[in-house]
Amino acid sequence: MLDLTDTEMRDLVSDCHAVESCLGHNLTWKGIYGQPRKLVADATKRLCNAIESNNLERTTKFVLMNTTGNRNRDLDERISFAQKCVIGLLRVLLPPHVDNEMAADYLRTQIGQNNTAIEWVAVRPDGLINEEKVSNYEIFPSPTRSAIFNAGKVSRISVAHFMASLINDKNLWNTWKGKMPVIYSSSKEN
Secondary structure (H helix, E strand, O other), rough: OOOOHHHOOOOOOHOOOOOEEOOOOOOOOOHHOOOOOOOHHHHHHHHHHHHHHHOOOOOEEEEOOOOOOOOOHHHHHHHHHHEEEHHHHHHHHHHHHHHHHHHHHHHHHHOOOOOOEEEEEEEOOEEEOOOOOOOOOOEEEOOOOOOOOOOOEEEEHHHHHHHHHHHHOOHHHHHOOOOOOOOEEOOOOO
């Protein structure tokens, strides 16, 4: 994706009403420590620049898959001292963590809340698991548990369901636009 020219990127999103980015780093040595180190952040910036440069008469929805390990700095999300220390180590030792932080921060600070071209949501799932079908899940404005010491779980298919629902459900979009909701598998028995 980062190899596309600016023109190719603009053409790619020219007719899109929504863009969803689930980019991430492979969990291999090369995927974590190799190039591109800023895959998610650079792709987010380039996609947003392409959307803006198309000068559409409407806004485009942008949904970014992020992580609960990334705090929403627009809210007072408190974490323990121990978790702060581990996150600090992750920033130094695992470049993908910083990449995720930079991508969400770009949406928060550069695109912001009043952009005429782009509205956004950064979805923060906890520990991703594989399941065959969508299971019940819950959405929160902030983590309800420690992403490091008490991580929750949610299936990839449930995250995809929520992200698609954001695009297709106007009320759901209006609830979460410009925010960083957290998604967990439901703790309720049905």
